[in-house]
Amino acid sequence: MLRHGQSFDPELDDQGCVLYPGGQEPMELGLLFRPYAFMEAGDEVADADGATWRFAHPWSWRSPQGQSGVPVWPLALRTRGGRRVEGEPVVSATVGGSHEGEEDTWRGLTGAEPVAP
Template sequence: MGEWEEEPAGGYRLDGGGVRFRAGDVLSLECPLTETTVASVSRYYVSVRWPWNDVDPEAHSFRWNGVTALPTPGAFDWDRTYFRTVPAETELNAGDTCLVGIAPTVVHIASVHHFDPPLVTGMLPRPACYLEILRQGEAHDPELEDQGYALDPVGAEPIRIELLFRPYAFLEAGDEVVDHDGRAWRFDGPWDWHPFDGQQTAIPAWPLQLLSRNGDPAPEDTAAVTQQTRTGSHEEELQRWTRLALAEPSTDQP
């Protein structure tokens, strides 16, 4: 990843507080470059003073020292990390001043995890939610336990998050619909459809009619689903997602 222009911190603030993210969302991420200092350098990592989070004094089981280790290109987890330094990690020495941030990056969400109470990590604020994100071009592999990057959408880092595309944005998990062919389905995610008749065909035929959303759906919700599926198809939703994510969606997303 090359260098990118520094922007004033006040110009970026994620909108995660107003968006309930879900698996399948395609996002654009960006975090303005912020000045910090290099605490130490090892063969595969550069540790920098993290300029955003505070130490959690009540986290007795997790003692964070205010330093975060960023991988160099030779580290196994280089591609799993989005924060980069300027100058590049390989050019830094202990005591150097550098910038750290995220260049504009497109990702997609593999899964969303909620924590109540918020998770104790040693840092403040404590995350109440993590998005497991994958890079553009990377498909979710259900066989891998540690594939994505865990991002707190409302954490201390001033990350700007833009929702680029949400497949089936007009449906909610648990919705029940009937399709053009008269088949009833339950929607659990854009690529996670369950036909009530038990047949193997896993793609609903548009247009769709909303039957249930936590009971009887509101008239405006029913009208919205009908309007949004009057044209188009499941295949077009898939094609649009694939063009942005540059990957094939997993049919086994959590």
């Protein structure tokens, strides 16, 4: 876990602190925001420009050709768990907004920059 305002640094081996849920210190945890809550790792989408992208985690998108970048919203889910998807569970979540909007919400809540490991 990182402190508020601290961005992840993929170059550091030891960063942040560890929570011990079974420890003596009282703690309360609550989810404030989950970027791309409508996506699952490994989902494949088509973006508004017709490009195909694979979702690894919120700040890591890859094209099948290995290119990095970000998809243009809205997104249409093609596969989930390696299977074709019926319906459009992702389109309705991405009609409004953008990848940049997800990043901005993250920045506002964490005081940190979103960094892909």
